Amino acid sequence: MPAQTRTESPSPTPPSLARFNTEPAEDIERALLACLRSLRWARRLTDHRPYPDLDSLLAAADEAAYDLTPGDLSEALAAEALPALPDGVYAAAHTALGAAHAAYESRFGHVFVICVDSTSPDEALNQVLTGIRSRLTNDPEEERVVAAEELRRLAKRRLATFLRGPGLQNTAAPPRGATSHI
Structure with missing residues (x-):
């Protein structure tokens, strides 16, 4: 009897990704805007569907x-x-964070964004305050690059959460936030 070779079947596509790949473009753009906050970004991902898996979508x-x-x-x-x-x-933390955010927004013209996914909730406030104070020393062009990277990280987290969560049943924008833990 010849030996049989076992063929690994690919992991199944999550139902939310399957729906993401097949829903009307307008619905997908609206859902992506809640995660990505840029119409061009959302349209580009919508236009390049279907995605074979979540990793491919996140890479795109x-x-x-x-x-x-x-x-x-x-x-x-x-x-x-x-x-x-x-x-x-x-209250002192509220005051310190409010003052730091105001100084940052005054200097750079937009809110401070930072992704603190790998930080415990207990340490997030300190990381945000440290990040703002550190980044206030950046020149505007350098800070734009840093902010774009943090925004990219936040968008990937939102997108992954959206697709791993309840899926397309709720396409309303999530509460807007510049950080992920506070």
């Missing part, structure tokens, strides 16, 4: 992010907002 989102024009980046940054602080944060 990365690639598209690097092609954003200054206007596209301004559009995405303008749609960001300051995050709400978690309960239990002292």
